[in-house]
Amino acid sequence: xxxxxxxxxxxxxxxxxxxxxxxxxxxxxxxxxxxxxxxxxxxxxxxxxxxxxxxxxxxxxxxxxxxxxxxxxxxxxxxxxxxxxxxxxxxxxxxxxxxxxxxxxxxxxxxxxxxxxxxxxxxxxxxxxxxxxxxxxxxxxxxxxxxxxxxxxxxxxxxxxxxxxxxxxxxxxxxxxxxxxxxxxxxxxxxxxxxxxxxxxxxxxxxxxxxxxxxxxxxxxxxxxxxxxxxxxxxxxxxxxxxxxxxxxxxxxxxxxxxxxxxxxxxxxxxxxxxxxxxxxxxxxxxxxxxxxxxxxxxxxxxxxxxxxxxxxxxxxxxxxxxxxxxxxxxxxxxxxxxxxxxxxxxxx
Numbered sequence: 205x206x207x208x209x210x211x212x213x214x215x216x217x218x219x220x221x222x223x224x225x226x227x228x229x230x231x232x233x234x235x236x237x238x239x240x241x242x243x244x245x246x247x248x249x250x251x252x253x254x255x256x257x258x259x260x261x262x263x264x265x266x267x268x269x270x271x272x273x274x275x276x277x278x279x280x281x282x283x284x285x286x287x288x289x290x291x292x293x294x295x296x297x298x299x300x301x302x303x304x305x306x307x308x309x310x311x312x313x314x315x316x317x318x319x320x321x322x323x324x325x326x327x328x329x330x331x332x333x334x335x336x337x338x339x340x341x342x343x344x345x346x347x348x349x350x351x352x353x354x355x356x357x358x359x360x361x362x363x364x365x366x367x368x369x370x371x372x373x374x375x376x377x378x379x380x381x382x383x384x385x386x387x388x389x390x391x392x393x394x395x396x397x398x399x400x401x402x403x404x405x406x407x408x409x410x411x412x413x414x415x416x417x418x419x420x421x422x423x424x425x426x427x428x429x430x431x432x433x434x435x436x437x438x439x440x441x442x443x444x445x446x447x448x449x450x451x452x453x454x455x456x457x458x459x460x461x462x463x464x465x466x467x468x469x470x471x472x473x474x475x476x477x478x479x480x481x482x483x484x485x486x487x488x489x490x491x492x493x494x495x496x497x498x499x500x501x502x503x504x505x506x507x508x509x510x511x512x513x514x515x516x517x518x519x520x521x522x523x524x525x526x527x528x529x530x531x532x533x534x535x536x537x538x539x540x541x542x543x544x545x546x547x548x549x550x551x552x553x
Contacts, residue, residue: 284319284332286340290347294319296326297351300516301525302369302487302509305501310529312367314402314509315352316516317344338375345376350389352399355519357391364526369400369430369451374407377418383425390426398426400450404433412446419448430487435471444482452479456490456510463495473503480504 289295299313319327336344352370359366372382382401390396401422408415408431419429430451431444435458454475462468472488479486488500491510500508517525 284321284327286332286336286344289319289332290343294321295347296320296518297348297355298516298518299522300509301514302507303513305505305508311507312369313522315348315368315370317348341373342376342379345372346380349385353389353391359523360393360395362523365395365397367397367400369402371402371432374403383421386425386427398428400428400430402430402432402453405431408447416447434475449484451485451487453487453489459488459490459496460492461496463499469499472500476503476505
């Protein structure tokens with residue numbers, strides 16, 4: 205096995221009675237994996253690669269699943285100042301795909317910040333977000349916004365029209381001239397579907413009227429609002445009625461074990477029904493088990509994301525997955541054989 209690589213049994217995929225491959229690679233202390241032959245991950249791994257393991261999804265144990273989750277979320281690294289990382293251009297934007305649970309296809313992705321430190325490697329937000337000052341948060345948010353807009357153009361030029369989302373605190377919305385920035389730096393393509401800004405429910409609940417005013421201002425710039433971590437805050441159904449949100453993202457604490465926990469299942473079902481009554485989409489975040497995924501599909505959840513489906517990954521990896529799924533060669537790569545006939549549309553959002 206190559207240095208830095210690890211074997212682990214794969215999480216279950218949505219298909220029944222199907223084997224697939226998982227490649228788990230440790231990059232600078234962080235595990236990043238890529239599942240192949242999984243219709244939800246859209247990747248095809250090399251079966252001759254020593255880093256791959258193939259087997260029935262039923263062989264994965266609960267302990268192995270929790271080990272994988274712990275490996276992906278563990279963070280014991282030193283704190284890195286956001287200002288220092290920005291000054292040294294250490295920030296990267298990674299993407300976690302968002303899957304349409306009804307059509308079983310990719311519909312977009314959430315942009316996530318990572319630090320690529322020259323000595324410490326890839327660092328998760330726990331290394332740089334705790335105790336960060338408001339000025340640094342605003343500067344990071346602006347950096348992430350402009351990078352995400354630029355990446356959309358790169359994806360679109362490759363033939364993929366994606367609907368991207370970005371998590372932004374309410375405080376940043378108040379401080380940053382977001383509408384002006386988007387108007388200046390937004391993609392010029394008529395195909396641009398806009399940008400979704402995810403705002404935590406507990407932050408929106410503090411001032412619904414203000415949140416509604418901000419949403420109205422942003423709507424003219426092609427920006428819509430998603431309520432993130434729904435269920436963890438204190439907003440009332442009546443107050444949500446006044447907020448023009450596009451998506452309602454169910455908090456991962458309720459998604460976890462929703463297949464077996466009656467309380468979590470009831471909260472998930474209520475959130476899904478609520479989103480639909482408001483003419484919005486329901487998104488389940490943090491899906492970690494096949495049982496929970498199947499339960500959410502039965503409940504009528506529209507979209508899902510989580511490490512069971514596909515983990516966050518660098519934009520180049522993400523673009524490679526899209527190309528593999530759509531049978532598109534890299535730009536400038538020689539064509540060894542004729543490409544299959546194009547599908548009805550290259551749009552995946």
